Amino acid sequence: MNEGDILTATLESFLFVAGEEGLTLKQLAALTVCTEGEVTDALERLLAGYEERRMSGITLRQYGGVFQLVTKAEYAEDIKRLFENPPSKMMTQAALEVLAIIAYKQPVTRVEVDDVRGVKSERAIQTLASKGFIMEKGRLEASGRPILYATTAYFLDRFGLNSLEDLPPLLQETEEDEDTDLFLTKFQDILEAQEEGGNSF
Amino acid sequence: MNEGDILTATLESFLFVAGEEGLTLKQLAALTVCTEGEVTDALERLLAGYEERRMSGITLRQYGGVFQLVTKAEYAEDIKRLFENPPSKMMTQAALEVLAIIAYKQPVTRVEVDDVRGVKSERAIQTLASKGFIMEKGRLEASGRPILYATTAYFLDRFGLNSLEDLPPLLQETEEDEDTDLFLTKFQDILEAQEEGGNSF
Amino acid sequence: MSYNVKLEAFEGPLDLLLHLINRLEIDIYDIPMAQLTNQYIEHLHAMRVLELDELSEYLVLAATLIEIKSKMLLPVHEGEVFDDEGQEFDMEEDPREELIARILEYKKYKEAAVQLKESADERAVHYTKPPTEVEAYGAVAPIDSGDELNVFDLIGAFQRMLQRRRLKAPMSASITNNEISVGEKMDEIMSQVERKGGTCDFEELFEEGDINGLIITFLSILELMKRSDIIVEQHGNFDRLQIRMQMEERTYE
Numbered sequence: 001m002n003e004g005d006i007l008t009a010t011l012e013s014f015l016f017v018a019g020e021e022g023l024t025l026k027q028l029a030a031l032t033v034c035t036e037g038e039v040t041d042a043l044e045r046l047l048a049g050y051e052e053r054r055m056s057g058i059t060l061r062q063y064g065g066v067f068q069l070v071t072k073a074e075y076a077e078d079i080k081r082l083f084e085n086p087p088s089k090m091m092t093q094a095a096l097e098v099l100a101i102i103a104y105k106q107p108v109t110r111v112e113v114d115d116v117r118g119v120k121s122e123r124a125i126q127t128l129a130s131k132g133f134i135m136e137k138g139r140l141e142a143s144g145r146p147i148l149y150a151t152t153a154y155f156l157d158r159f160g161l162n163s164l165e166d167l168p169p170l171l172q173e174t175e176e177d178e179d180t181d182l183f184l185t186k187f188q189d190i191l192e193a194q195e196e197g198g199n200s201f
Numbered sequence: 202m203n204e205g206d207i208l209t210a211t212l213e214s215f216l217f218v219a220g221e222e223g224l225t226l227k228q229l230a231a232l233t234v235c236t237e238g239e240v241t242d243a244l245e246r247l248l249a250g251y252e253e254r255r256m257s258g259i260t261l262r263q264y265g266g267v268f269q270l271v272t273k274a275e276y277a278e279d280i281k282r283l284f285e286n287p288p289s290k291m292m293t294q295a296a297l298e299v300l301a302i303i304a305y306k307q308p309v310t311r312v313e314v315d316d317v318r319g320v321k322s323e324r325a326i327q328t329l330a331s332k333g334f335i336m337e338k339g340r341l342e343a344s345g346r347p348i349l350y351a352t353t354a355y356f357l358d359r360f361g362l363n364s365l366e367d368l369p370p371l372l373q374e375t376e377e378d379e380d381t382d383l384f385l386t387k388f389q390d391i392l393e394a395q396e397e398g399g400n401s402f
Numbered sequence: 403m404s405y406n407v408k409l410e411a412f413e414g415p416l417d418l419l420l421h422l423i424n425r426l427e428i429d430i431y432d433i434p435m436a437q438l439t440n441q442y443i444e445h446l447h448a449m450r451v452l453e454l455d456e457l458s459e460y461l462v463l464a465a466t467l468i469e470i471k472s473k474m475l476l477p478v479h480e481g482e483v484f485d486d487e488g489q490e491f492d493m494e495e496d497p498r499e500e501l502i503a504r505i506l507e508y509k510k511y512k513e514a515a516v517q518l519k520e521s522a523d524e525r526a527v528h529y530t531k532p533p534t535e536v537e538a539y540g541a542v543a544p545i546d547s548g549d550e551l552n553v554f555d556l557i558g559a560f561q562r563m564l565q566r567r568r569l570k571a572p573m574s575a576s577i578t579n580n581e582i583s584v585g586e587k588m589d590e591i592m593s594q595v596e597r598k599g600g601t602c603d604f605e606e607l608f609e610e611g612d613i614n615g616l617i618i619t620f621l622s623i624l625e626l627m628k629r630s631d632i633i634v635e636q637h638g639n640f641d642r643l644q645i646r647m648q649m650e651e652r653t654y655e
Contacts, residue, residue, distance in 0.1 A: 057214030160525030
């Protein structure tokens with residue numbers, strides 16, 4: 001048995017035991033006394049094996065900064081039959097909106113969230129906290145010292161993200177830039193028109 | 202992809218999700234809508250794959266009529282090390298669960314904790330007590346006078362809480378109620394079926 | 403014109419505004435204020451069941467809309483523009499600007515919420531397993547590894563447990579063909595108890611079977627108790643229940 005195979009097998013056994021808690025690259029390297037590069041290579045072989053092998057119902061994913069073994073998507077419907085109750089309940093639109101605002105603007109106060117939505121978000125924030133998706137992360141150094149909210153690692157896991165950098169870009173950011181450009185262009189136009197007309201202000 | 206491979210992969214995904222509880226041949230056959238013979242063949246292919254594959258750290262075992270995925274024996278020592286020197290917060294899931302239940306329901310008996318988790322929690326309670334997170338706080342005035350557990354000041358300190366009132370509200374939803382309803386509905390169904398079948402008891 | 407407005411469909415005044423802009427196919431960068439304001443107010447009228455708290459939020463925005471509308475009616479003088487306080491302000495300032503910015507900001511997160519939902523749905527098709535219990539490897543986990551713990555670790559653990567507890571292996575549909583009647587089960591229980599020397603643990607009788615099977619077993623025990631064929635005893639409050647045979651075996655079928 002070659003050493004690469006042993007490493008891959010050892011990693012698989014660790015990941016199996018850790019289950020949904022997963023393990024980071026750093027942790028896997030420390031546990032196997034290998035470099036992160038070696039571990040990465042071995043994890044790639046493990047993943048390739050899962051993906052190639054038709055007989056395999058599991059695969060490797062990276063969520064919330066940790067590597068985890070998970071079942072392949074194609075067996076989701078079958079697995080659902082194992083559950084007496086459907087596992088995940090739909091979140092309300094309000095909770096999703098609040099979660100999106102917190103995810104992108106974190107750390108953020110409740111008032112800031114309220115401002116974006118134009119409605120009070122207190123209840124949604126409580127729900128999200130009790131579901132483990134958001135947490136309190138210090139207080140703003142301002143009058144009233146309001147609580148700052150941030151998302152948790154559990155949020156990243158459940159929403160299939162590895163880190164906050166994986167959040168899809170906000171759709172309108174580019175449009176806004178264009179908007180600014182447009183605005184500036186218009187401003188220039190007006191300035192020029194004014195100058196030509198000899199009107200100073 | 203041939204059907205045998207799909208069956209094998211499906212079985213692997215089921216066994217993975219079932220974890221330590223495992224699944225019986227009967228259950229696997231019912232879940233896959235296959236005969237027990239077909240399932241046995243597929244499980245043999247799954248096992249053969251694990252044993253042939255050097256890269257594999259897991260394998261299939263049958264204990265007491267239950268099939269489960271387990272790590273290969275040769276990695277047991279490595280895994281033991283992983284448990285004894287957890288690289289981070291990992292492997293604390295069981296202890297954290299018990300601690301959460303005690304924190305929110307205190308004072309609470311071990312049996313109540315077991316009931317909420319659906320598994321025995323004795324070991325985790327011992328560990329938590331020896332680490333100073335929980336303490337005995339009197340006994341329940343009921344037969345057997347079971348010990349009541351509560352969290353300590355050290356718990357509050359380690360979790361950055363001023364008092365128990367700082368614990369965020371915990372959302373348990375109505376899932377448990379739904380479970381009960383499901384059970385009762387089924388109960389009614391069976392009662393009716395029995396009566397229709399002319400079976401008096 | 404009257405509308406059938408479902409209040410629950412809107413997440414707040416900005417959501418309503420966004421809905422109107424989409425429905426009326428309005429260019430968000432050049433909002434016809436009079437039209438939008440009228441539509442908004444008409445909707446408010448139709449939404450009768452608003453809670454006071456919510457209503458005030460909708461009304462604040464209505465006031466803003468009216469204010470912008472009136473500002474836009476002010477004559478714009480060439481070269482010199484004043485706001486209500488008579489202060490000179492920059493010509494390029496459009497009274498709608500702040501409103502547009504707010505709507506766009508809200509729209510951005512509303513769309514992000516949709517993407518998050520999709521992402522969560524994609525994640526939901528991959529199932530995981532709970533971590534293997536330490537005891538399986540004869541080790542003891544040091545739970546206090548010096549890491550910073552916070553109360554949200556507790557909540558996360560609790561939520562995972564709830565998810566896990568929804569996993570209940572055997573499927574009832576499968577076992578229906580091997581289902582036995584209460585009468586048969588009563589015989590089975592009696593012979594099981596007899597084999598064990600006349601007493602056995604209550605729980606031993608429930609070791610296998612799906613929910614239907616367990617219910618049948620339970621009903622059978624109740625019936626046997628009623629007939630005084632067995633006695634169920636418990637010595638301490640949390641001790642295991644014991645089943646004890648009361649008479650010699652009988653047949654019920």
